[in-house]
Amino acid sequence: MSRIPKQQKEENYQKLNSVILDVFLTEGWSKVTYERISKITGLRKSTLQGYYPSKNDFLAALQGNLKGLILKELDLSNKEELLRSWDRALSKTEFSFIIEMLISRCISSEPTPIANQVMKSLYNIIASSLPGEDSSNIMVHILGSAVIAPLRETFTETV
Secondary structure, eight states, X not given: OOOOOHHHHHHHXXXXXXXXXHHHHHHOGGGOOHHHHHHHHOOOHHHHXXXXXXXXXXXXXXXXXXXXXXXXXXXXXXXXHHHHHHHHHHTSHHHHHHHXXXXXXXXXXXXXXXXXXXXXXXXXXXXXXXXXSOHHHHHHHHHHHHHHGGGHHHHHSOO
16 A cells, blocks of 8 residues: 655645634534544545544644634623623634634543633633733633523523
């Protein structure tokens, strides 16, 4: 079996990263599987495992994209606008998929460094953008609202 040149392997890796990012943003993290990526690309699962030995390695495809995708939805001019823009952003599929994945990867029994880095970066951006505010409290508020958002309709139902 012949090996592909290093440059070709890197090009293939970038193309796969693009496919993974697209599946994630349109279908959610749970749909980023070897089977799904194999079906789209026509590559065997064993070939994909050469690029991504575990599902957590798929996160590398998202690295460098998540922070920008989050920040483009947020208004950091003051705390109230941040909270309003966060709530609006949660109604957008891409944003909610990103936040859902970050929360699940941070609280997982196997936390992933990429998710933790994005969360720390978000905290630091809030702290530097809103220096007079309690950034920890804001993080608790926005992440709590992200967890509660899908359940809001059930809270308003009568018992």
